[in-house]
Structures are given as C-alpha cells and as structure tokens.
Amino acid sequence: MVPMPPAGSFCRIRLRNATSSGPEAGVEGASRFQQRIWRLVGETVEIAKQSAGIVRASDDDEALSLRKVVHRAVHNVGGDIEGLRFNRAVAQIYELTNALVRSAGLVAVAPAARLAALEEGVERLIQLIAPMMPHPAETCWEALGKLGLITDAHWPAVDSALLVDDEVTMPIQLNGKRRGEIVVPKGLPAAEVEKRVLSLDEIVRMLDGKAPKKIVIVPDRIVNVVV
C-alpha cells in the first residue's frame, strides 16, 4: 500500500514545480501519485484501443462493485471539498485509484462489461483530482480524448442508486482466529455464504483437502470455520 500524502503535499508540489526551488518535504509522495495516475490513464487508453469493436455489455458483479466505489468517491470527495476536509478528500481519491488500478488488471477477464466501468471510473478520477492537481488533470483529460478543458467541465453526476450500500463484509474465522473476509450481498442465505466461503482460495489452501468439522454462520455478521 502506497502511503497517502496529506493535502498539503499537493500545495507544495505546485510550489516546487512553479519555482523549482520550493521545499521538497512531502512532495515525493504527491509526485509518485501523479505518475501513478498517469500510468493508469495510459493503460486504460491502451486497453480501450485493443478492445475496439467490443460491444459494451451490461454490468457484471465486478463491474457493478467498481461503479459503486466510483460513485461513492465522487459523492464523498465533493462533500469533503465543500466541508474543507482536504485530507479526507485525498484519502478517498487514493482509495479510488487503488480500486481502479486493481480493476485495470481484471478487465481482460470480461472486457465487455468491465471496460465500460473502468473507463467511467478513470474519467471520474481525473475530474476528482482536477481541483487539486489541475495540470496533470488537463494532460490526462486530453489523453483520454475528452473534448474541451477539464477546467470548464462540470462536476460529475452521481447515480444515487449506486450509493445504496447493499453489500456486507463478513469476517472469516478459522478456529476462532480471523483469517480473512468475504463481501456478499446483504441477507445472503447461510447455505450460499458457506458455498462461497469454501470456494475462496485462501480457505481452500488452509483446509488443505480436509473437510471442516463445523461451519457457523451468522448471516450478515460473521463466518466461523472449525476444523
């Protein structure tokens, strides 16, 4: 995990770039982050080029969960800037970037559905960084083939249906020790949760071919595997 620079770093990086003599402290993190976003934009453009002609399909689960992350971030960053909570806004942008980088690696698996979500996500990400880092945002905007200046673009709309939190994260315990977690739709029946837990790579590895003695599931709360 890349450590997150505070909002002040984005102030300093602008001074350093402007005067080439400003203080360096804390600027490196912000500088690396700019390069990371620039690479993500490059990758996205490249994937889109290779996928030319593919008809964008409707969402699959992975795409839907990415879209939720994206819309949640747009919603939160807007509120944070309005409330002058700049460090929180930066934290949200960082989380979104992590999700998008991970997602770019997964697009190849189901390009039809996931590419559209990735493209939307990257475009929104650039809009979210624009108030803080307007120069790289314009460069990225141009690279994404967008018309006009991002400076003149409207703040992205949020699909409020995607803000509804209908997923829960259930911790998984093995003999009472926390070994992982699983994200499932709210209210998923215990039998279905059990099936999904047992198919998880790390659980399969830990069970090492043995059958569990007992699996206790409190729906929406916790999974306890006893061996």
Added chain:
Amino acid sequence: MSVERYNPREAEPRWQQVWDDAKSFVTNTDDPREPYYVLEMFPYPSGRIHMGHVRNYTLGDVVARFQRAGQECAASHGLGRLRLAGRECRHGAWAQSRHWTRQNIGTMKAQLKTMGLSIDWTREIATCEPEYYQHQQSMFIDMLAAGLVTRKKSKVNWDPVDMTVLANEQVIDGRGWRSGAPVEQRELTQWFFKITDYAEDLLTALDGLTDWPEKVRTMQRNWIGKSQGLAFSFGLTGAPEGFDTLPVYTTRPDTMRGPTFAAIAADHPLAKALAEGNPEIAAFNKLCQQSGTSAEALETAEKLGFDTGIKVTHPADPSWELPLYIANFVLMDYGTGAIIGCPAHDQRDSDFARKYGLPVIDVFQPLDSDAAVGDVAFTPPKTQKVRYVQWFGEPGAEITCREAMDQTLALFEQNGWGEAQTQYRLRDWGLSRQRYWGAPIPIIHCEVCGTLPVPKKDLPVVLPEDVSFDKPGNALDHHPTRKHTTCPQCGGAATHETDTMDTFVDSSRYFALYRALRRPPRPFRPWPTAGCRWINISAASSTRSCTCSIRASSPAP
C-alpha cells in the same frame, strides 16, 4: 500510447497558457447561476511568495475550481477570485517605496501565476494606487459628515528619532523598534473612526457568527470588553481649585467597603494641575509617561505611586477618607482615569498596597476559611459563592460575587451614591499616521474656516511620488509644495492634512472591491454600493467595525 512519464515542466506552463488564452478564470458577471466568491487574505508584497501563501492559495484554489465545476444538482456557481494588493512598505525600504512595492507585486504575481491558480487577474487591485484608495477618501468624507469620524487629542507612543507614532507592538522595552530611542508619551491631535458607536452591534453580532472558532469569538468579546459597573464620585479634600469631585468607574461595586486608597493616571487633569505647582509631581508624571501603554507593559512594569496628600471621601460615608495617589498602572483612556484600590481582591492593588504600606480590608472570604487574605489577592470567579464580611449588605451573607454586585448597585442607586453604567473596553480607532506611506487623509486646514473636507470633485488626493526620505519624520510634511492649497470655502491660502491613514484601513475593505468592475483610474467614481449581491461576508475586527461604519454612512441605494 507511450509510457513516458508525466512531465510537469512541460505540462504546467502549457496549460497555464491555454487557460490564459481561453480567459478561463475571468468572472462572467452575466452568469445566471448563484454566485460563489472565494476570497483569501491578500498578500503583503514582501517580495516573495512563501509556504504560508502557497498553502492558503492552493487550498482556496481547490475550493474555487470545485465550485466552478458546479454541483451535480441544479444550483451551480459562478465565481470571481481575485486579489493581490500593495500595502505599507516595510522598514529599510522606504526610499523608493511605491516603485519597490510595484516591483514586488510583479515578482509575486509571476510566482502565483506559475502555480496555476485560477485567479481572475483582471480584477487585481493594489492598495497603494489612487484608484483603490480614492474610495477610502470618499468614505472618510461621508463618515465625517455622518459624525462617525472625529478629531481629538490622544496619547501616543512617540519615537523622537524617527519622529513617528509607534503602535504598542512597536515599543520594545520602552524603546522604538527601529531607532532604539526611548519612547515618549505625547499628546497629538489625531483622526479617529468612532467604532465605539458600534460596540454593542459588534458584540451581539458575534452570536450570529456560528462558523467562527469559539477562540476567535472570545478574543473579540474580550476586545470589546463590555462591563456593567458602578459610576460614582469621590469627594475631594485638599485638591486645587476647580476639582470638587473625582468621578470613578468600577466593575466591582461589591468591594466598595474594601478600598484603602484611590489612584489617578499621570495624565489625569488633576495630576496635571498638581504638577504645575510641584516639580516633584511633574517629574513623577514624566516618568510614568515614558513606559509603554500596552496591557503587557503595564502588567510587567513595577507599580509606582506618588502620594498627592489629597484625601478622597467615600460616596456612602463622607467621613471615610482615603489617600489619593498618582499611579503608573492607571490609564486615562480607560474608565475615567481614576480607580478605587481594593488590595484584598485585586493583585495589582495588593502589590501596590504592600509597597506603600497601605492597609488591606477583606471584603469576602472563602466559605471554608476565615483566614485573612494574605499577599495573594483573593479573586474567585464571580459565579462562586463566598462569605461577605465587609460590605453594604447583610453581614456574613454566603452569596456569589455576581449577586453581591447586583445588590450593591441597587443600594447605591437607591441612596443616590452612584449609578449603574455599561462600559466597553473598545477604543475608537485612531487612524492618523504621521508618515508618507498610506492614503492621504482628505482634509484641508484653513486658518479662517477651520478644518474642511476636500470637495469630492477634487478626489483622489494623490500621494506625491517626488518625495525625499533624507530627513526623519513625515515626508508629506517636508514636501516643498504638496502641503499648500487653497481653501474650498473662502479661497484663501490653506494647507493639506499631512497625516495618512493607517494601512489597516486599506485592508479592511478590499474584499468588497474585487467584485467591482474594472474602472478607469480617474476621474473619481463613487464607492460601488449598488448590486452588492456578491457580498455577504463576515470578517474580523477592524473589518467588522469598518463595515458597520460604511453601512451606517452609505446613502440608501
């Protein structure tokens, strides 16, 4: 797409040029959307941008760019952001001040531009330009007509070498911060904004400033310093002719049975009258006037007193006499310049009493002790219950100081010994400065007609640029021709006021001018009050008082 690194050195100037060419940040005043105005404190043109500026302006820029992008909802925002202004030039660079300021503004503006801040530079203002300060001169004339500007004598810190007035902060250990010369207390006739007329408004309006940090609101409340107290007069025995009584204001009427002395300021009219016939008193008064007048200076200075030999008599009991001192810790411009000394419940009075061997009378004691108050004055919070042993109410009453104060006030009013009075610590704003760098005060002095405002058609009164700083003091005073003019009333020879305005007057109003459209620098245009939909702002101290006064003296639209 290639995997080249993002290159800020290439990208940043390029986009700045694009934004500039597209006039991206010029405010569109025809935008029908609800306006949004981002304002940061404008910089003092010291010459270079520093980290404090960068942080402020970048965070402000984040908000501005975000608001410009509008919201997802229907209500979006247009905005103007604009700033940069020249202010007083710092010491050491007086010689080419305005030229120097302009140069610095140029340097700083270039630096701010390379940061890519979304500033509407078409609205840039510099307070050193007549185009800016002409409004201030016009407002001064309006406020004078409305009775909100007065001219009165006041005590100032005077640097005899630099020949200028110093703020309390500029007096360090009794010496001028630049010259190092011992500072004198002098009386000068100065111009004042009567901000005390707004003391109550300023105080009550704080309740509405819920976005302000509580710390700042408390500072403001203390600065206004509202108190409810007792106004009464001591009788005088042995005082010079013409001094029959001595008016006093005290915030602690509950201690009226505890005073063991009275004291007046060294520049109290009575102290001055006594000095005339007594070289010893004259010397003592002079000594008092050499120390600073700031609260800190008074707090730390050794308490000094001079027993005048005069006795004062208590309003409630004319047979009760107390000695009258002149003391260095009493201020003429707070209250009436005279105090009652109650050593048991005021540390300053306690120090003074010990030094001069004066008695101590306990007015009240803690509930859990009946030991006499010692070297440390007993000053509990006014809401704490104590036992009153020496006061005008029921002996031994166990009540709070607040209750005792109220009861004593009522008793004094009933008996005609004094009356309740509200006072404020807030002083009028002395805006006169005896130096070149500031907006000239638009006043003409005529020997026949007196003091007259410059007719508005003759504004602005421009600060001359051909000045010499060879001599100490006010360059406007030395200027060979600038001072001389003709009286607008009788046409006779007259002189221009040579005082200039405190530069805080400049910075009290810039937030409102940014929204004004660019106008040709001359001739004078009136202060733009119409269509102020851009301004709904709450700002600090001097700005708040200035805004009140502008509101009060502006003709209704």
